[in-house]
Amino acid sequence: xxxxxxxxxxxxxxxxxxxxxxxxxxxxxxxxxxxxxxxxxxxxxxxxxxxxxxxxxxxxxxxxxxxxxxxxxxxxxxxxxxxxxxxxxxxxxxxxxxxxxxxxxxxxxxxxxxxxxxxxxxxxxxxxxxxxxxxxxxxxxxxxxxxxxxxxxxxxxxxxxxxxxxxxxxxxxxxxxxxxxxxxxxxxxxxxxxxxxxxxxxxxxxxxxxxxxxxxxxxxxxxxxxxxxxxxxxxxxxxxxxxxxxxxxxxxxxxxxxxxxxxxxxxxxxxxxxxxxxxxxxxxxxxxxxxxxxxxxxxxxxxxxxxxxxxxxxxxxxxxxxxxxxxxxxxxxxx
Numbered sequence: 001x002x003x004x005x006x007x008x009x010x011x012x013x014x015x016x017x018x019x020x021x022x023x024x025x026x027x028x029x030x031x032x033x034x035x036x037x038x039x040x041x042x043x044x045x046x047x048x049x050x051x052x053x054x055x056x057x058x059x060x061x062x063x064x065x066x067x068x069x070x071x072x073x074x075x076x077x078x079x080x081x082x083x084x085x086x087x088x089x090x091x092x093x094x095x096x097x098x099x100x101x102x103x104x105x106x107x108x109x110x111x112x113x114x115x116x117x118x119x120x121x122x123x124x125x126x127x128x129x130x131x132x133x134x135x136x137x138x139x140x141x142x143x144x145x146x147x148x149x150x151x152x153x154x155x156x157x158x159x160x161x162x163x164x165x166x167x168x169x170x171x172x173x174x175x176x177x178x179x180x181x182x183x184x185x186x187x188x189x190x191x192x193x194x195x196x197x198x199x200x201x202x203x204x205x206x207x208x209x210x211x212x213x214x215x216x217x218x219x220x221x222x223x224x225x226x227x228x229x230x231x232x233x234x235x236x237x238x239x240x241x242x243x244x245x246x247x248x249x250x251x252x253x254x255x256x257x258x259x260x261x262x263x264x265x266x267x268x269x270x271x272x273x274x275x276x277x278x279x280x281x282x283x284x285x286x287x288x289x290x291x292x293x294x295x296x297x298x299x300x301x302x303x304x305x306x307x308x309x310x311x312x313x314x315x316x317x318x319x320x321x322x323x324x325x326x327x328x329x330x331x332x333x334x335x
Contacts, residue, residue, distance in 0.1 A: 001123045002161040005171075006075060007112040007136075010151035010286055010293065011249030012092040012105035015142035023089050023106045027072040029141035030114060034070075035059055037139060038131035040300070043224030044213045045205050058125055067120045068128060075113040094144055096250050097257035105142075105149075108247045112152070115160075127208070129169040130201040134225065136174055137194060138232070138283055138298045146283045147256065148249040148295075153287055168204045173197060180290030187236045190287065190294055191329050194232060198330055201225075219310075223281060223300035231299045231331035233317065235324030238292035248293035252286050256295075259319040267304050268312055278304065295324050301334060310334035 017024045035055060042051045060066025074087045088110050091102035116132075118124050140150030155177050165171065173196045183189045206212060213226055220229055239248035239255075263269050270280030281300040286293040297320065299313060313334055320326060 001116075001118050001163040002159065003116045003124060003163070004158050004160055005114045005116075005154055006156040007114055007152045008155050008288075009106060009108050009110045009112065010153050010288055011108050011140070011149045011247060012090070013108075013110075013140075013142045013150045014092075014094055014103060014105045014144055015150070021104055023087070023104050025072050025074055025087055025106065025112060027070045030072055030135075031059065031066075031070050033135050033139055033141050033145075034128065034131050037134040037225075038127065040223050040225040040230075041127070041131055041134065041201060041205065043220065043222065044216075044226035045209050045211065046214070048221065054127075058128055067118060068124065069115075069117040069119050071115040071117075073113050075111040092247070093250065094149070096246075096253050108241065108249060111155075123163065123166065126166050126168045126204050129166055129171070130197075130204055133169060133171075133174050133197045133201065137197060137287065138285060138296060140285055145285075146280050148253040148284055148286055151249065151285045151287065168207075169200050170196075173200070176287060176289060180292070186238075186289045186292060187234055187294060187327055190234050190289060190296075191327055194234070194296075194329050220302050223302050227331050229301040229331075231297075231313075231317075231333065232329040233297040233320075233324075233326040234329055235295035235297070235320075235326055237324045238294050239286060240291060240293065248288075249286050252284070252293065252295050255323045256284050256320070259323050260316055262319075263312075263316055266312075267307055268309075268316075297324075297326070299331075 015024055015026055015029050017026060038055055039051055042054055056064050059068060088107040089104050090107050092105045093100055094103045116124055136152055136154050139145065140152060142150040154175050156175065157171050173193060179189050180186060216226060216228055239251045241248045260269060269282060270278050281302060283298040285296045287296055301310060311334060
């Protein structure tokens with residue numbers, strides 16, 4: 001299978017190679033993000049040692065070559081001239097809530113072409129496509145991808161070798177283009193898209209492994225896409241790109257940090273204490289329906305040293321609700 005996807009950046013992308021001042025479009029960013037969402041998906045059905053083995057078989061490891069080829073390049077709003085060297089960059093604040101100096105980044109509303117090929121022949125594994133779906137709805141690439149930046153949105157796709165689409169994971173479901181022309185209630189339309197992907201992904205995993213999600217009576221060691229340990233919300237309040245002023249993602253980022261100001265020194269939102277680091281369990285992104293960008297909030301619960309007050313997240317969510325008018329899409333609330 002040779003799959004090509006046309007992606008649109010929903011926000012500036014802070015992605016760099018060896019030169020930290022020169023933004024690059026890098027396939028390793030996609031591969032790393034796929035690993036993250038694949039682990040989260042698998043982790044709901046098996047323990048960590050099993051997750052590692054399956055991840056290696058699907059995406060490779062130090063000992064096993066990857067059966068999946070991933071290429072990423074600039075595009076021109078269609079499937080021609082891929083990859084293109086026409087990468088548009090500009091200067092943006094990576095930490096707009098702190099009003100810091102500007103940094104180079106790939107422009108928002110840039111076109112990228114992602115190619116995925118099974119080097120062994122045959123179809124791309126449906127579990128990879130499920131992880132890709134989670135990435136394209138909830139995640140991003142590059143720095144600050146958990147704080148609105150680096151978002152990627154699927155605009156179109158094609159099979160260059162004439163392969164047929166997966167029957168388990170529908171890419172058509174996550175193409176957000178033209179949804180604004182089909183319905184007046186855009187937040188509800190986005191909620192339906194998310195629910196469809198979750199249903200397809202959980203049905204696939206139960207079919208492959210012939211079992212339900214693990215009960216997980218205790219808090220898991222790492223983020224997993226499990227209804228007891230992951231919550232998803234979307235906002236009814238939307239943001240707009242404002243030419244020559246700020247992007248929708250920057251405005252949403254500022255709104256996000258206003259809402260969580262009282263939590264900024266708490267371990268529950270991630271921390272860096274010397275060599276002791278914990279990435280934020282909160283993924284905040286925006287996705288465009290027409291010219292309106294709607295916030296999507298994904299919160300994972302996993303072990304935090306000396307932290308047990310999981311109800312504290314409800315207070316954080318309440319603050320964000322004041323800004324975004326949240327719709328609770330999926331996952332149990334914590335106590």
